[in-house]
Amino acid sequence: MVKVTESRASWVASVFGLAALYVLGTVTPLDVIDSYLGGINVTNLLQAIFALLAIFFFNDSVRRLAKVSIVRWTYYSPLLSIPIMILSFALVENKGPTAADFIDTRMDQLATAVYSGTYMVALLFTVLRIIYMLRHEAKSLYATFSAGLLVVAAAVSCHITYVVLFQFSPWHAWARAIGSWFDRLFYVGLSVTAAGWLILFVSKQIPRLRLWMADALWLTALRMRVHADPSRVSPAWDLFNETLENGVYKSLIVLHNYERGNLMTFPESTQRRISQIEAKLDVRV
Structure with a gap:
């Protein structure tokens, strides 16, 4: 897929999200993964860190899509929870053997409460920050997206x-009953959010794809055909690594430099197409 500005953080978020799912044991058995890490539930820590990073970069993608500026302390503050999580996890006693209910069976320890609570507070802060960013967009797809969040x-x-x-009351049974709603609500909300985000993101990009995709592909193919780049992979790399507009602009520069360097001009039909693309860029500017 050709990149656009706000999709870059979304791609990174997806990578961390997939990593978080993997260490849950949904692909490879949990005890197999954790055995390589000492068999003391380090996968639980990794899952929490990966999930937190996934939603952090997802937050950045939403910020870019909604055109909201960075407020640095609120933007980076969730990442401060990671060293706290690592330290508190290290203080948990009897961390092994590997178990899917690692948190629940050790919740009587303060270190476990700090570890799990810090992780959840960071998630809640980030989710509420996304909802706050979209407070003026509570309609159509944004409304569905925000409802999932x-x-x-x-x-x-x-x-x-x-x-x-x-941790701080004798009502353990009541606490577990409330905690049992986490999985039920979390995955429903995540599914609604993911569906809303996908539809919203695609709908935002369709006009841009229609406007620039054909030109970007044509210019990339021309660069490859005439060997305008020192490296054969440069045209394809620019297509995938640049935004569509930037990729078109860069391709035009490369092709003009190729003409000047070889003291030649492209055929009239090619020149006419290049001129049309340049005129379109001028209008956008």
Whole structure:
């Protein structure tokens, strides 16, 4: 897929999200993955870090799509939770053997509560920040997108309530009952959010793809055909690594430099197409 500005963070978020799913044991058995890491549930820590990074970069992609400027302390503050999570995880006693219920079976330890609570607070902060960024866009697809995020926020709030009640009150059974709603709500909210985001993102990009895709592909093919680049992979790399407009602009520069360097001009039909693309760029500027 050809990149556009706001899709870059979305791609990174997807990579971290897939990594988080992998260490859940959905692809390779959990005990097999964790055995390579000492068999002490380090996969749980990795899953939490990967998931947090996924939603962090997803937040950045939404920010770019909604054209919201960075407020640095709110933007980077969720990442401060990662060293706290690592330290508190290290203080958990009897971390092994590998188990899917690692958190629940060790919630009586303060270190576990700090580890799990910090992770969830960081997630909740990031989700609420995304919802706040979209507060003026509460309509159509943005409304569906925000509704899914609200369900995710409710799920995370359930887990935070579970941690606090279990650690600081005698109502352990009630705390577990509230915490059990996390999985039920989280995956429903995540599914709605993912569907809304995909539809929203594609709908935003269709006009741009229609406007520039054909020109970008034609210019890339021309660069390859005439060997305008020192490297054979440069045209394809620019197509995938640049935004469509930037890729078109860069291809035009490369082709003009090729003409000047070889003291030649392209055929009239090719020149006419290049002139049309340049005129389109001038209009966009």
